[in-house]
Amino acid sequence: MSKLGVGIAAKRVCGRGFHNSVRLASRQPLVLNGIEYATDNYTNVPASIASRVHPHPQLPYLENQPLALLRGEIERVLGARYMPIRAPSPVVSTRLNFDELGFPEDHPGRQPSDTYFVNKNTCLRTHTSAHQIGAFRSGNLRWLLTADVFRRDEIDSSHYPVFHQMEGASVWNHEELVPGGSVEQECVAMEQKLANVPMEIQDQVSVEDAGGWQPKHEANNRQGAELSMRHLKATLNTLVYELFQPRWALESQSDEPLKVRWIPAFFPFTSPSFEVEVWFRGKWLEILGSGVVQQSILDQSGLADKMGWAFGLGLERIAMVLFSIPDIRLFWSQDKRFLGQFAKQSGRSLPLMTFKPYSKHPPCYKDVSFWLPPNFHENDLFETVRDCAGDLVEDVECIDSFVHLKTQKASRCYRVNYRSMDRNLENEQINTLHNAVLDRLRREFSLEIR
Template identity: 50%
Template sequence: WRAQYSSKPELPKTVTINSKTYPVEPEWYNVSSTILNLTSRKLHLQKDHPVSITRQIIESVFPSPTYLSYNNLDPVVSTHENFDSLGFPPNHPGRAKTDTYYINSKTLLRTHTSAHEAALFAAAKSPGYLISADVYRRDEIDKSHYPVFHQMEGARVWDRNLVPGGDIVKAVYKDLESLPKHDMIIEDPNPPFHAERNPLQSSHTAEEAKAVAAHLKRSLELMVAEIFKRVKESHARAGVKMKQDDAERPLKVRWVEAYFPFTSPSWELEVWYQDEWLEILGCGVTQQHILDDAGVPSQIGWAFGVGLERIAMLLFQIPDIRLFWSRDQRFLGQFAGVGDDLGKLRPFVGFSKHPACYKDVSFWLPGHGGAGAAGGRGGEGEWHENDLMEVVRDVAGDVVEDVVLMDSFVHPKTGRRIEDGDVLGVGAVVLISGETVCVVDAQPPGRLGPDCASKTWG
């Protein structure tokens, strides 16, 4: 027994992910089979899945052909793509085996969508792009963290060789002017860059960085405005009250200085929601070395990365990140059709995290009537199924989801109920969900009689 449970499971020599096979190095390999199984789920592409709906809403704010979408990039990338190309120093903690899922020393499951920046800047198919993808991080387990989640990356560049007169600043402000306005309250207390905290890159003029940052911030504010417009609409549609502050005031957001190896200056965008600041995304002016290495040194631009589950939790009021992985129709069924018609978006209605528990209950009825009284809808003194409903509701409250009368039975020979000991059975299925112990004392006074014993269900 000891030998069996204390020895390490034998490692595979290779691992196949999305039909590509990679060699495993035992000293690096740390991908559990649970994680491997999740690589095929691609929630961001499942029709009517809240992660996919969230992707669609964000994509609508960054339309093609300016922004091209890439939603099916392989989750297996090189350490170069995930870290080196982006300027992560060799000792960055994110590279540790404790934080990142490795297949071998050079191959890993991407920890963020930024792993594809270099390739897409090099492809240079459009001035902007969007990537949505599953990302993997070895992390704690709680309601807002999961080792697999989804990110959406966006980027936009301007090319000195392509804008009129080579004037990047003018071109960026012209594009900024064509963006819609919004009525949000913006807190942005910091200067556009700061020598120590949030430096300007040496290859950019202050005016260029300011212009790019202004376009970046407005674009992302519009994204947040669109999301919260949907949040408000869906609450109204469902008749669910939002916190007064969230419902009545214009949305309040703030820009906070941040640090990423691959952008400078950098920010995080936070939203004031349900009495706290909620971090939504990270972004900044793209490090010029990334564009230089990608063979497009004449370009300058911005990039952002947002957590799709975070946004989806707001949009649908989903309380736990683990729910996104559910295959339960009580979860998935609530979003049916929303992918085709966002006008159907409604807040999620919670259900127990435990599977439903069915109780099949049969009981004896006192019989006053004779044949024809079946179904429990007789006259004075007869039993009615609503009597049972009352008992169940009284004892178990809303924990019980459904009580169904399945069958009733009158003895064919006697046609009577109790006088001769014949049985009239009434079966009820009581669906109990939730953690509460349900105690049904099925004894409405003077109705069900002594034959119907008290029951305790756990």
């Protein structure tokens, strides 16, 4: 993690139910990219996160950065028909992030325990779909948008509060969604190529299981909706094959085809909706979510006469698998021993290589035990540890819990694993960090440390 460095940052505040035991945020403004934002009792953006807020996403565009290589490969596979879009600032309205996309009022993502709120009406985007309507409104009908997204989450080797997604979409006029039209011609061309490659596609999901047809589609253009879904599946099957087949062929050492399956899913902004998984290294891996765009999204975008699909995928998730990167923190490393391994190889857009660990420094474990206050959410603990220790924390795990027989008070014990990716840590340094964590927990959440 880069050095923490923002001038003015709001004090942390947890989920709404925790305010009685938390010192509320000061009303001084929160400064992000030189812009001041008013704060309130929703504000929960710590300095460590504020320092990562930039006008545009950074990592997917850096030379020899694995996320940049993966982004470039996806754009190459899907081709010139799709306009690459570099996302704007991650500071968005809750209307864009939730309301316009159909998130219900009681959705967990709306809680400060899950989302970074600048204030009640403004947050850091939690997904690329926050820009879906904006991308359509700007006149782009087929596009790929890359963005950094922010979520409060657990701490381990595969979760990080800032990560990157790519969203793709394609919509057409109803007149194009007819038998023999341009959309069906694209479908036929992709399907013919897929029929001649070593790939097994498991797709037994009924439309009803995947959310069913939207009423407007059912009434007005069922045929167009079916063709949109056909195009979606051919496009994503092609993408998954191009990304995973070279690695599968190298590692499997057999004649077995690459296996891909479609399973039903639910997303507020698509219906029917699907997740795509690939059989890789002995298990099914979730790759992306997708579906036919909700007509309400297109109506709000000024595209009521159109229909199509959208998908979203996590760049880190796929890059960690393809390159065997063991820890998500590594993507933020500036160490040449990391970035130097991803120099482009001649003849391939995406290097077919396996990351070679260059160091493995010993862990340093510290425990924190406390009585649970009302409405405790462990993401508040994770955020405090991460804000104090940055990328020196590898994971945090609950190792014990019990209820006192007489008082009925509940207690938990969490084990914090401090480990640097680049150097050995001194015990004295970690003691100082851990004491800072304990002080923050006492001061801001009134936790009774045991």
